Amino acid sequence: xxxxxxxxxxxxxxxxxxxxxxxxxxxxxxxxxxxxxxxxxxxxxxxxxxxxxxxxxxxxxxxxxxxxxxxxxxxxxxxxxxxxxxxxxxxxxxxxxxxxxxxxxxxxxxxxxxxxxxxxxxxxxxxxxxxxxxxxxxxxxxxxxxxxxxxxxxxxxxxxxxxxxxxxxxxxxxxxxxxxxxxxxxxxxxxxxxxxxxxxxxxxxxxxxxxxxxxxxxxxxxxxxxxxxxxxxxxxxxxxxxxxxxxxxxxxxxxxxxxxxxxxxxxxxxxxxxxxxxxxxxxxxxxxxxxxxxxxxxxxxxxxxxxxxxxxxxxxxxxxxxxxxxxxxxxxxxxxxxxxxxxxxxxxxxxxxxxxxxxxxxxxxxxxxxxxxxxxxxxxxxxxxxxxxxxxxxxxxxxxxxxxxxxxxxxxxxxxxxxxxxxxxxxxxxxxxxxxxxxxxxxxxxxxxxxxxxxxxxxxxxxxxxxxxxxxxxxxxxxxxxxxxxxxxxxxxxxxxxxxxxxxxxxxxxxxxxxxxxxxxxxxxxxxxxxxxxxxxxxxxxxxxxxxxxxxxxxxxxxxxxxxxxxxxxxxxxxxxxxxxxxxxxxx
Ligand code: GTP
Ligand code: SPV
Ligand code: MN
Numbered sequence: 001x002x003x004x005x006x007x008x009x010x011x012x013x014x015x016x017x018x019x020x021x022x023x024x025x026x027x028x029x030x031x032x033x034x035x036x037x038x039x040x041x042x043x044x045x046x047x048x049x050x051x052x053x054x055x056x057x058x059x060x061x062x063x064x065x066x067x068x069x070x071x072x073x074x075x076x077x078x079x080x081x082x083x084x085x086x087x088x089x090x091x092x093x094x095x096x097x098x099x100x101x102x103x104x105x106x107x108x109x110x111x112x113x114x115x116x117x118x119x120x121x122x123x124x125x126x127x128x129x130x131x132x133x134x135x136x137x138x139x140x141x142x143x144x145x146x147x148x149x150x151x152x153x154x155x156x157x158x159x160x161x162x163x164x165x166x167x168x169x170x171x172x173x174x175x176x177x178x179x180x181x182x183x184x185x186x187x188x189x190x191x192x193x194x195x196x197x198x199x200x201x202x203x204x205x206x207x208x209x210x211x212x213x214x215x216x217x218x219x220x221x222x223x224x225x226x227x228x229x230x231x232x233x234x235x236x237x238x239x240x241x242x243x244x245x246x247x248x249x250x251x252x253x254x255x256x257x258x259x260x261x262x263x264x265x266x267x268x269x270x271x272x273x274x275x276x277x278x279x280x281x282x283x284x285x286x287x288x289x290x291x292x293x294x295x296x297x298x299x300x301x302x303x304x305x306x307x308x309x310x311x312x313x314x315x316x317x318x319x320x321x322x323x324x325x326x327x328x329x330x331x332x333x334x335x336x337x338x339x340x341x342x343x344x345x346x347x348x349x350x351x352x353x354x355x356x357x358x359x360x361x362x363x364x365x366x367x368x369x370x371x372x373x374x375x376x377x378x379x380x381x382x383x384x385x386x387x388x389x390x391x392x393x394x395x396x397x398x399x400x401x402x403x404x405x406x407x408x409x410x411x412x413x414x415x416x417x418x419x420x421x422x423x424x425x426x427x428x429x430x431x432x433x434x435x436x437x438x439x440x441x442x443x444x445x446x447x448x449x450x451x452x453x454x455x456x457x458x459x460x461x462x463x464x465x466x467x468x469x470x471x472x473x474x475x476x477x478x479x480x481x482x483x484x485x486x487x488x489x490x491x492x493x494x495x496x497x498x499x500x501x502x503x504x505x506x507x508x509x510x511x512x513x514x515x516x517x518x519x520x521x522x523x524x525x526x527x528x529x530x531x532x533x534x535x536x537x538x539x540x541x542x543x544x545x546x547x548x549x550x551x552x553x554x555x556x557x558x559x560x561x562x563x564x565x566x567x568x569x570x571x572x573x574x575x576x577x578x579x580x581x582x583x584x585x586x587x588x
Contacts, residue, residue, distance in 0.1 A: 001025050001117075002155045006162045007132060011115055014134050014168055019106045020113035026141055028151015033142070040138045049323075050333040056320035059328055059335060060139055061353050062197045065176050067325060068368045069199040069206070069248075069433045071449050074181040076211065078453065083185075085454030086566040093184055100191050103178055107170040107193070111136040117155045117164075118148035120209050120280075120294035125388030127280050127292045129213070130158040131165035133203045140169060140201050143322055146297040146372045148204045164188070165212055167203035171196050183207060185215035185452045198299060198324065198370060199432075209278045209294045210450035217280070218453060218461045221468075226446040227279040228256035229291050231382050231391065232506055235268030240506045243279050243291055243474075244397035245422070245446040248432030249368070251399070251481060251494075252276050253300040257312035257380055260499040263533055269499070272382035273312070273375075274391055276300065281393065283465075287472045292390035298378070301432070302326050302369045304339040309495045312380050313371075322372040325351040327364035337365035367431035394509040399479040400427025400443065405552045406480035408492060408529070408545040409501045411508055411515060411522040415466035418476025420578035421521070423459050424560045425478075442563045456570025463572055475509050478521075483545055492545055493537060500530050518548050519585035550586050557583050 002008070015023060026032065037058070040046040049057040076088040077096045084090040091099075114135050121128030132154075133144065144150055158164055169192040172178070179194040190207045192200055199206045213224035227243040234240075246252050256276040260269045275293025284290040298316060302323065305313050317323075327336040329345035336345050344358035351366040358364060375381055384391050398421055400406070405426075412418035422445040429439045433449065442448070444455060451458050466473050479501060481494040504524045507513035515522035526543040560579055564571050 001027060001152055002158070004155070004158060004160055007155075007158070007164065010166055011134065015113060017101060017104050018108040018113060018134075018136075018168075018170060020108035020111055020136065022112040024112055024114050026114055026116045026151055028145070028153065033145060036138050036141055040142070045138060046142075046322075047328070049335065053332065053334050054318060054321070057317075058142070058322045059326070060322060060324050061351060062325060063174055064352050066174065066195050066197045067366050067434075068197065068431060069449065070179055070181065070195065071433050071435070073179050074449065075183065076452055077182055077184045078186055083453055085451075085456060085570070087448055087451065087455050093187070096182055100180060100182065100193060103172060103180070103193050104168065104170060104191070107172040108136045114138075114141050116141055116144055116150060117152075117158070118144055118150035118204050119154040119157050120148060120204055120213075121292050122386045122388050123149050123153050123157055125292060127282060127388070127390060128157065128294070129165070129216075130154050130163070131167055131204055131208050133167035133169060135169040135201070137169065137171055137196055137201065139196060143202050143299070143372045144204060146320070146322065146374050147202055147299060148296050165190060165203075165208045167208065168192070169201050169203060181207065183211045183452055185212055188212065202299065205278070205295070205299065206450055209280070210447070211452035213280065213294075213452075214447070214450065214458070215452035218457065222283075223281040223461070223465060225279050225281065226277065226450055227396075228252040228276050229274035229279050229293055229391065229393075230256050230258070231272035231274060231384070232502055233270040233272065239272065240394045240509065241274065241291070241391040242395040242397060242502070242505065243281070243393050244399065246399045247401075247425075247427040247430070247443045247446040248449075249301050249430035250401055250427055250446075253298060253313060254310050254495060255498055257310055257378065258499055258502070259311060259496050261496055261533060264499055271380060271499070272384075273378055273380050274382045274385055282390070283468055284389070284392065287469070289393045289469055289472070289474055290390040291393050292387075293385070295375070297372060297374045299370055299372050302337040302371050303365055303367055305337070305371075306340050309339070312378060315379050316373045316377040317371045319377060320374055321377070323369070324372070325366040325369035327351065327356060337369055338363055367437075393474045395477060395505050396474045397477045397479055397505065398422045398425050398445065399481070400425050400446070401430075401482040402426065402440070402480050403428070403482065403484045404549070405556055406478060406483075407523060407548060408483070408542065409477060409479045409504065409524065410518065410520055411505075412476040412478070413521055415469070415473045415476060416463060416574050417521065417578055419459060419462045419466065420575050421476060421478050422462070423575055424563070426559070442559070454570055456567035456572070459575060460570075460572045463574055477505050491541065493534060497534065503530070504528060519550070519588070520548055520553065520582065553586055557586065
């Protein structure tokens with residue numbers, strides 16, 4: 001499939017290490033994919049779902065101890081520890097390679113090693129980059145087929161170049177205590193072992209498109225971010241594109257596929273999805289910031305996805321989709337998850353593969369169960385999805401899950417202040433990563449688990465991008481859909497109604513909406529957030545959602561101060577200045 005000597009030599013070297021019985025190059029042809037599907041069905045690795053209701057769809061269950069990213073076992077192995085920074089696990093690459101070589105030695109004996117070339121970004125785009133993943137998992141091959149542009153087209157794009165990310169993945173013995181997800185940024189290399197789950201093993205996604213790519217982006221003057229990209233079309237037919245960075249399981253897929261409330265639809269508004277998880281951003285020839293989605297599908301959270309919350313996502317999953325760790329409905333051979341509808345199947349198997357009694361109070365689907373669905377299935381996929389030049393970005397939105405502190409929306413005073421807002425983001429942890437759920441932690445730009453280098457340098461890179469963009473820089477906002485009342489219920493309706501906030505954001509970018517200054521930035525006047533047609537949410541509700549509790553924010557300042565000390569000398573002085581300004585504003 002290729003004469004690229006760098007590729008061939010590296011594949012031989014890895015083959016000698018993992019010692020597979022067989023090597024199969026993935027060309028991306030339908031015939032080959034069908035053969036792999038048939039094999040996975042024969043071994044029980046996958047189950048075929050109802051061909052009428054869910055044509056081409058497959059079900060997979062991972063090991064019970066392997067259901068999410070494992071941040072504690074994820075490493076950035078730069079040569080110098082300082083280059084990985086205080087927020088990443090680090091080990092000397094010499095030591096780590098040595099440790100992992102022992103684990104990989106003969107790990108594919110009796111198995112097939114698939115050589116999977118893939119391209120992140122549209123084929124032919126100047127943004128795009130090629131990776132090759134070696135894996136012993138058919139699940140990985142079939143998921144990467146959906147999530148990336150893979151096969152011969154990727155090798156053709158690479159040509160003779162040595163500029164490809166070398167990914168090695170083996171399920172090995174699936175030992176939790178020997179599970180490692182390791183990035184070697186200076187070597188363009190990712191080694192993942194003893195897992196079979198999503199972000200740990202689909203190496204094009206978080207490992208490459210964020211951890212390795214963020215490092216490349218810093219060196220090459222662009223940005224790799226944990227952001228959705230959407231286009232908001234107004235009744236005049238003009239489309240404004242925005243990016244939004246929310247931590248894992250905090251609403252990116254939902255916002256990216258938003259369906260506006262009826263009154264907006266009737267008026268002619270529409271949202272187009274460009275991406276739901278990752279954005280690669282470059283300054284274009286016109287000086288503006290342009291974004292592409294490097295992925296080709298959606299690896300979305302299943303629970304909570306339904307006909308009301310996200311009909312576009314649901315429609316996207318009705319064919320050629322892989323479901324992981326959801327409920328298997330045996331009555332009609334379909335799938336179910338909590339929050340799909342109010343009728344859990346009576347005759348079903350839960351995510352662990354056990355018979356499931358929906359009345360026993362246990363969850364049928366894992367909270368981090370997912371669908372892997374082709375982007376082409378998405379009813380609101382942007383016509384610009386494959387545009388090699390990407391789309392121009394008017395606004396960047398940060399956000400997370402904050403029960404109290406953060407208001408519904410505010411705008412930063414300028415780019416530098418926006419970088420401060422992003423760098424101080426905090427959110428409650430979710431089931432997307434192994435560990436405690438619901439604990440507030442700092443997660444700058446939603447990149448805490450994904451930044452492939454020192455986060456102090458990352459903040460500096462953001463500031464420098466802003467200097468280059470000058471007055472063409474996108475405006476920066478922060479949103480919070482997750483404020484709760486005294487009973488712990490979400491106050492803001494969220495989902496499609498987030499359109500009401502998006503509208504203010506885009507109007508601000510166009511100079512069409514007013515704002516009031518608060519200690520933390522610009523906020524809308526409560527009456528400028530349209531509440532017409534909302535049930536039980538009034539302008540007074542919005543006023544309370546926009547309130548800035550000075551005592552809570554003083555605690556926030558203390559928390560930020562403590563967080564910032566981690567970065568030592570690498571913390572850009574501009575961010576210290578912004579913190580001082582916030583503190584002073586709160587004292588006024
Ligand atoms: P990753 O794929 O892990 O990066 O997640 P994501 O950021 O794409 O999150 P996603 O859109 O899948 O949403 C995660 C969870 O948040 C789901 O259970 C949603 O139902 C819920 N959610 C999304 N948007 C909203 C919202 O506006 N309000 C509320 N209350 N919940 C939301
Ligand atoms: C996330 O956790 O942010 C995800 C899912 O998008 S994973 O691919 O597992 O990283
Ligand atoms: Mn994500």
